[in-house]
Amino acid sequence: MPAVIVTFVMMVHVTLNAVLRKYFGSPIDYTLEITQYWYMPILAFLGFMAAQRRGQHIAADLIFQMLPTVSRRFVLAFFYLVAAVLVAALAKFGWGEAQFAREIGKHAGITPVPAWQPYYLAPLAFGVMTLQFLHAAYTAIRFGVAEESIEEAELNEFIGTDEPTEAKEALR
Template sequence: MIRNPLEWVSEALVTVTTIPVLAMMVHVTLDVVLKYTVNTPIQGTLEVTAYYYMVAIVVLPMGFVELTRQSIAVELFYQMMSPRMQVAVVGFVLLLSAIGYGGVAWISWPDAIKAFERKEIVMGAVRVYIWPARFLLPCAMMLAAAVCLMLFARLLFKPRARAELTAVHTADIDHGAD
C-alpha cells in the first residue's frame, strides 16, 4: 500500500522523536553524574532540556497521534449514537481539531520568525540559541492540522475509511490472572 506524504512524515517524526528522548536521557544523566561525582554539572542542561528536548518530544508526534486516532476521547454517549450521527461527530471533531491545530500554528509562526530575526537566546550559565526550537511548534501543529483535514476528506469520500474512523477503540485492560 502506498502511503501519502502526510502519513509518511507523521510516521517518520515518531521515529525521529526517539532522538531527543535518548539525547535528553543521556544529557541529564551525564549532568547529574558529573554534578555529584566531580562537582562539575553540564552548563545549559536546563535550557536545552526545556527549549529543545521537551518541546520536540511533545509536538513532533502530534501528526501521528491524529493519524492513528489515539488522542484522548470520552465516548460516553458516542456508542449510543446512530452510525450517521457518529460520522457527523467524528467529522465535527476532525474539523475542530484542524482549526485548533491550524490556529496554534498561525499564532506561533510569527513568534518563530521574530525569534529567528533576533537570533533569540536564553542566558543562563551559558548562552543557548533557542530560535531554532521556536519552529517546532508551528510546523508540527500545521502537520497535525493537515492530517485532520486528510482524515476528514477520507471520512466524507471513502466508505471503508469512514468505518475505520468511526469505530470505537477500546483499551484492552489486563485484569491479571483469572
C-alpha cells in the first residue's frame, strides 16, 4: 500500500510538472531531483521488502529439486541464513553511509534539495529483509517447504490437515 501511495504522488508530481512546463512555462522546481533522490529509493526499497515477503524474488531451484526430501529443509534454511548474513552486512554498511550523508548534509547534486534522509531507507529495508530471511530459515526448518508454500503450510498446521476443506477456504 505505501508503494502505491508513493507511486501515485510521484505520478501527480511529474504530470503536474509537465503540464506546468508545457502550458505555463513554469515547471515545479527540482522535480527531477525529488524523483531521483526521494521517490525512486522509497519505491525500490519498499519493492525489495514486499518481494521478499511474498516470496517473489527470482529463484533457480534446478539442483534443489534433485536433493533428497529430507535434506531440502536444511539446505533451504542454510541459504536463507547466508542471505540473512549478507543482507545484515548491507544494512550495517548502509547505516554507515546514511550517517556520513547526514554528517555532510548531502544534497541532490548542486540543488538545495536535501538528500541525506533517504539514505536511511537502505539500512531500514535491509534490516527488515534480514528479519524476513531469518523467519524464512526458521520456517524452512519447521515446515521443510519453499517460501511460496509457507502460508499454506502454516494454514495446514493450524487446521491440522493437508486436505482442502470448507473450513480452510473460510479461513482464507
